[in-house]
Amino acid sequence: MSIYLPIGPQHPVHPEAVQLKLKVEGEEVVDADVDVSFVHRGIEKVLETKTYVQGLFLAERICGICNVAHTTCYAINVERLAGVEVPRRALYLRLVVEELARMHSHMLWLSLLAHVIGFDSLFMLAQRDRELVLDLMEEITGGRVITSYNVIGGVRRNVDAALAQKIISTLDGLRKRVLEYKRLLGEDAILRARTEDVGYLSSSKAVELSAVGPVARASGVPYDVRECDPYLIHDEVPFNVVVYNTCDVWGRAMVRIDEVLESIEMIRYALERLPEGDVRAKVPLLIKPPPGESVARVEAPRGELIHYVRSDGSERPVRYKVRTPTLANLAALVEMLKTGRKDRPVYVADVPVIFASIDPCICCAARVLLIDEKRGSVKEVGMDEVVRGE
């Protein structure tokens, strides 16, 4: 006898309003569906009414935590459209701030995972250590979370040698803490018991359902936009693409922790080799890019983020489209909620853990989904279709 259990849209485990519709028999989940329409704000529509420079600050607020990824993507997109050359020092600084944002996003995620499992001590301690990164962000950009650092043409503020030294020494202290959390993930019995073999997503399914980011990389799919389509100076800064083969929530946690450690190394490398020069190219306030289209991809903390812009030569875009990583991971989420692994069903207690493991950013995800009525399926928009402007 199955009952219909709605997790959401108001539920303590949801950072934003989203509905997980579950069909539950006792403690086992037999069917699942997701509804993300609750946080739709019409941002793509409003972006058509703002100039390119104003729109940057609106695109920044698509998501609070991933705001650096959104501004980086937007800036790169418009720069490609308008043919603006960004100075090299700005590219390095963009990388530093992007990796700092990735770090604090992953640490936030770790604390949320701990909270969902009921491990409040790890939640509190991870948040305390995350403060170190937020204080750094404030010193560099002026804002702790919303940075307003990237602009079309470069970045806004410079980082002098003293600040660079402070960043490196703070990150050295943080590294020890992150290694401590990595040890906990490997040793704590209950953390492992709640995350291993939970939320199974096989490699083939991950590719088929176009999962992105740590969700895909924990299932053995080595897909990282920084490696396959370098957008800043990622081809000059060495880093490893972190891949685990466990296909479960534990794997995703390990991927994210290792990415934090990778980010620390990348920031140190970039800061030690900061080229001299300007940090900002001169760009007119009412920038009027030539008519055309542009697509930019960025590795946000949650996965691959795609922005598309179409211009007709005026100072406002004709169409701006955003495909966020959470949207791409939603199909994988439904798959994870429905199918267990071999003889192990998905329990109600696993549902929040699985949902948290894709690092959901629903305010990013409440965009427009293309629903193919004829085939009765929800189609993820592929790259070529994005470029064609559908």
Next chain:
Amino acid sequence: MAISLELLKNLLRRRATIMYPDERRALPESSRGRLVFVRDLCVGCGLCWRACPSAAIEPIKDEKGLRPVFYIDKCTFCYLCVEVCPRKAIKGSSEQASVVSDKSELVVK
């Protein structure tokens, strides 16, 4: 019990909490806070209220001519106006626009 030793050590450490409002965190100078407007430098060019993405600046006429009024409750602290002003009449500060009981305190004239 992997975390227990850390927890016991925390008993001896100082709290990480800052007891606001009796204690406050020292904000770095670079922190983006409330706007400061210097009337004497303004020439009324209108660039700031045209640039603002949140329509938080409105032009009014006072005895010296056209000038902006800033509504901090709508401001997103993006500092586009600070960048765009040709006379550097708009400055930022690290003062956070905190909670107020009177809405007129959120207007910078």
Next chain:
Amino acid sequence: MIVLEPLLRFVQALAYLLYTLLLALLLEWFDRKLIAKFQNRVGPHYTGPAGILQPLADVLKLLSKESVVPEGTDRLMFTLSPLLAFTIICTATAFVPLLGYRGLVSLEGDVILVLALLTLYLLVIYTAGASSSSRFSLIGATRAALMLLGFEIPLMLSCLSVAASSGSFRISEIAAKAQPRLLGIHALGFLVYLVAAQAELDRQPFDIPEAETEIVSGWLVEYSGWRLAIFRLSKDIELVLLTGLAVALFIGGGPNVPLQGFELAIATPVFLIKQLLVVFILSLIRASFGRLRIDQFIGVGWRALIPASFLYLVIAALVA
């Protein structure tokens, strides 16, 4: 004269009840403050010195709010459950020697009675969750009833084994012997008891029936106002009861010296301090772990706790 005796007993009972409530609030404060310090935080801070009045403030706040009874609820059981729970727990606490050397009442075999009352308490939790009209409360109530499978036998066996090995089934008598039964085989019994008590109290790692992030407070979710206040008080008194049992059975009560008249003044603080020590251990366990799933908990119960409790029973019976 005939009327004076029952009146005296009534006043005694009232005083004991008051002390139990005060102790419940004190232990809740101690638990919250400890966990906060473990996590580098402050915990209750503003109400009273070091926030000691915070649990009282929480109860008063709840009492001042409306107690909503949603539609579709079994109104009788919904209201009766908190009252029953409170009564059962207070009755059970009357046997624990919190004040002086004996509890309010002392019967031959009251260990067994207290354990039976604890099981009855869990049955009331089930009716509380089942009478609410929410799906989440039903899942929470079912989980609470299922948890019984895991911790009830270890709880009972550890208590009864240590009682048997000390030669009496009267809690006050066992406590008065003041011999700490913590060494040797009794360490195993104490450990089993602590884990089973943590499960009985619905605290991490066993707060499965009330998992906030999964089922939003589980069986408690529809309760508000005075009904919730009484349930919260019952849970705090349950902490007093179980830590009191731990001290009485395993650590020993107050100092075993004849004090003639000063028993109340000396034995009570000693008992309290030992109780706070047990709360320290339980709080450390609570802060150190996440939450188990119900099937994992039953696994732990049947694979580790129950065999350990049987082992303890057998060896304690052979040795003592």
